[in-house]
Structures are given as C-alpha cells and as structure tokens.
Amino acid sequence: MIINQKKKIDKKKKNKSHIPFRLNLLFFVVFLLFASLILRLGYLQIVRGEEFETQVKRTETTTATGTVPRGMIYDSQNRQLVGNKPLQAITYTRGAQVSGADMAKIAKNLAKYITMDTSDLKERDLKDYFAATNEKKLNDRLSKKETQLKGGELYDVQLSKITPEEIQFDEAERQVAAIFKKMNGAYALTTTYIKSKDVTDQEIAEISENLMSLPGVDTSTDWDRIYPQGDMLRSVLGSVTTEKTGLPSDQASAMLAKGYARNDRVGNSYLEKQYEEVLSGSKSKSETKTNNSGDIIDTASKYEGAKGDNLVLTIDIDFQKKLEDITKKQLASIRSGLVDRMYVVATNPKTGELLGMTGQKYNYETKEIEDDALGAMNTQYTMGSSVKGATVLAGYMDKVISLDNNVMVDRPLKFKNTPAKSSWFNRGGAISMNDETALEVSSNSYMMQLAMRMGGQNSYTPEGTLDIDKDKVFTKLRGYYAQFGLGVPTGIDLPGEALGYPGPTSNPGLALDFAFGQFDTYTPLQLNQYISTIANGGSRIAPHVVKEIRGTDENGNIGAIQTEIQPRVLNTVNVGTEEMKRVQTGMYNVVHGGNSNGTGKLLASAPYSISAKTGTAEAFYDGPLEASKGESVFNLTLVGYAPSNDPEIAIAVVVPYLPYNTTSKVNINTAREVFDAYFEGKDK
Incomplete structure (x- = not known):
C-alpha cells in the first residue's frame, strides 16, 4: 500500500518535470521567430529601405513619336497641286497600364472643355463605354461558366449583357462616349487625335489650363490634305489614309518595322503611296515618363520632327488642262453607241518625263464625262496598225x-479553207513596196509576210497551206515587241499599271493578225513608250511623273533640290541605226509622203514636222454594258512625235469601241490639237 502510494507520487513528479520543459521549448521557439522577424524588419528598413523607397517612386521613360505634315506636290512650274491645311488638335497618349475605367474618367473630365461630333457613334461604341464604367455590374450578370472565359470571349459576353435601355444616353453622356471611343482606339504609349477638326481657341485654352487633371491629354497640331487645282490629276496624285484606317493591312508589318505606328496616316495609292518615304518626313519624338502604375506623369519634347520633302512633277498644269479639255471635247463630239472613253499620253521621248496623261470616260449613271486618267495605264486595248513600226524592226x-x-509584194493572202487577209487599200491587186512604203500606206500584207518568214515560210502560193511554226512567231514577235515596251512593265513611278493581255496562240492565222496589231492588247502608256523608243532612236526609257524632290525652306516654301530624277534606260533595241532611220522615215512619210494612201496627211499642215502612225483595230466591246459585250467595234489609235528631226514630245491617242467600219478621224484630230497645245504653250 505504502509502496503503491510512493509510485504514484513519483509518477506525478515526473509529469510535472516534463511540462515546464515543453513550455520553455515553445517559448524559446517563439522567441526565435520574433527575433528573426525583428531582424528582418530592421534589415528591410535600415539596410534596404532606401532601395525600396526608390522602387516605389520609380518611373520609366519611353520615347513616343508623333506625326508631322506631309511633303507637298507641285507641277513642273512649282505651282502647288497638293498642300496641307494646318489644324489645331487635341491629343491623347495612352499609358502602359491605363484601364478602360481610367480612360472613361479622363473622358468625362475632358468633356467639360470640348464638344464632339457624336453622329458616327455606333451601338458597339456605346457598349464599350458602358462596359468601361460598369464592369462590376456586368460581371455580376455572368454565369459561373461564363466567368471562366478569357480575353475577347469574356468581353464579348459582357457586352451581350448590356440592354438597349442602358445605352440610351443623353447628349452629355454621348459626348463622353465619343471621347472615350477615340481614347480606346489608341495603343499603349501611342498618341491619337481626340479632335482635330473645328477645334476652337477656347477649347485649346481651357485644356491647356487643366492639363494636370487630364493625364495623357495634350494640345497639338494636325494637317489635312488640300488640292488647290481641284480635281486635276486627283487620281494620279493618290490618297492618304485616315487616322482611323491607319496602316494598310497588307503593308502593316513592314511599315511597323520601319517605325510607323498603327494609326499613322500614310499614302494609300499612286503618287502618295509610291513616294511615301519621301513625303512622310521625320516623326517628332517626345519622352513620356510613367510611374510604376503605368500612369503618364510627364511628357517632354526631344525632337520636333521634320516635314516631308516635296515632289515636283514633270507635268505642267496648263498643258495638262488643255489635254483634258481636248480629250473631253473630242469624246463628246463622237459620243454615241458604245464609244465611251478616250485616252491621251504625252511624254518627252528623250527623258521619259510624263508631260501629260488623261483619260475621259462617260459615266452611264451620271450621264457625264468624267476623269479616268488612270485608265491610260491600267486598261488595255487592241491597238491595230500603230504597232507596225515594231513589226518592221522585228x-x-x-x-x-x-x-x-x-x-515585198502587197497582195491579199488567201490560204486554203480560210478567208483572204489583205491591206485596207488593196483588196485584189499586187503592189511592190519596201519597208518605208509599207509603213506609209499601212500595209497589212507586208507585215503578214514578215511573220511568215519568221515562222519559216518564205513564199506564198494562193490557196496554198500556211505552213509556219506559229509558236515560234508569237514567241519571237512578243520578244521583239517587249524591247519597245509592248506587253511588259513600262517602269513608270506609279503603282498599279496593267501589262496588257497576250491572246491564246490557237492557230497560225492568228500569228499573221498579230503582226499588224490585231491580237494582243496593250495600255495607252505602253503604246506611248513604244513610239518614244522609236522617236529617240532605240532607247526604252521608263516614264516618270516626278521630276525633282525638293526640301522646304525656312519660310515653309519649296526649298533646294534634294534629288533630281534622271532618265532611266531600261534597254536599247537590238537594231542598227540605219534600220531605225528607215522606220522613222516611214513614219515621217505617213504625214509628209507623196503616196495618196498615206493615213496621216491631215497632220501635214502643222507649222512643225510630225511623224506618226495611225491604227484601226477590229475588236470586241468589253465595256460596262453587259448586254453589248462581244459586239464588233473599231479601236482608233495614233502614235506620233514632233518635231520629226529632234523630237520633244511623243504622244499616244487611243479611242476604243467606235462603231464597226467607222470613218471617224478623231484620233488624228485629237493628235493635232495636242501637238498644237504643246508648241503654243512652249512659245508662251
């Protein structure tokens, strides 16, 4: 009994001795933890406190670029064709981490000072603004499954939860939504225009006074393209994209790599596009400081940028105006049936300078004759006998x-089981002639016999077989024609030119038609390059619209020459000087020769010497009237240059879709008026 009681006492003592030890261990561990925490806090505050304070106050500096006015475009006499109208503007530069809600607040504040046009607000724009200001409300309307969506899918679902009644904003709210729309279209750290049309001095003043409460907002200048000469050459001059359109989608990647922003306004067609890098200038640069939250806290200008250089064209607007008036008047005089268009191209054959280019076309909807200058380089037609100079040289x-x-003997060529093919002036006889006379009287038979010889057949037997290698003839002739610019790029400094259309080589008879201009189609510009090559003695020179690139002087006017465009010889025709002279003589005789069958005698009375070649092509209508497609028509053409012994101007006249078997001389009459306009202007 005593022993058992002693054991119980010993056990209690043992337990008591263990409890204090465990408590002490726990206290010690807690002490160590608190000591570590205190040491860590001391380290952070004393040792690294300054570093963390710096990080809290940290800012980042990013270089942002801004637009500058584009260069201007002038005619050859330095008269302005395209200029810039300066505009006051209000801009917004979006911070790196600025949310939609943040922008909505800025927009609401900015709406106190400016008035926006709200007419172009779409339902989506109103929903975007509502979503930016009511994100929590929209999220509460999402199902559990919908909350798992990400990015664009989630946003689209959020927008779908907005009711029509919720976006029935009053005008004040629509003003804010219009500003938000502009802001929301900006990429991070890029500048966009909030308003650049009809900005008042009061708006500029009030915003300038309140910039501190409008983060990212600033005042600036914008520009708009103006055209002092109205619609003259508008299609050739080209266009510039809007800020909303920005970079063309097919060029965006390449242009972004060159430093463009997505909303930059750039040349979108023809001259504005071709010379984009010249006209665009050097963008302004500013340093934008943002805090660690991505808010813009300061913007400082580092480089004001430089306006784009200016283009001086080869075209004199006085001559261009006369060219347009002549062509419009001549088209109006023959306008009937299917004839609805007319083209004239004039160049300096020694330099390739484009002196003038026009197209006039009847609009069946407006019933008016309208400008179609681009048709001279992007539409193609069968040209007829005008190309015979190239055939002789071939x-x-x-x-x-x-x-x-x-x-050779000009006579009708009648092969077995085919209709006879003959010259227009000789349906049944036999007339011996050389190459010069063949050009003067426009002999189809002579050209066909040249093609026969190229295909391996050197003799003709009436009702015999046309035994030629047609593929060889087409290949050879197309190769030779290409040396003159027919069927190949002319090299003009404008994008979008057509190359003409090579017809299918299905039978040998078509090879004979090809030899006198009745098969492949060409553009009026190609036809001009062909005659220019003959006029200058055999050099195919690329036509060019730009004569010089000039800077801007200190007064904002056209400045010193930066680049002078030199003639660019694409190739030299592989033929001797004497052979070329024979073709030139043949074309001179078309106008001045003694043969009564010469086709250009109406030009002989000019006070200067003209060399020319006319053409009449049997063709098929391919215009806008669907019911008439495929009808037989005549295309009248003319190529020529003057003065004959020292050419200054080479022209091509193309008048498609005249009535079949027409006797019109519209091609010749037009040519004479164009030559007169050039030399009269030169005398003045």
Missing part, C-alpha cells in the same frame, strides 16, 4: 529582211 532583228533586201 523583221530586221530576225534577219528576214535587210537594208538591201526589204521589198
């Missing part, structure tokens, strides 16, 4: 004729 290049062996 004969020399192929060695099927020579300087001492170039006489």
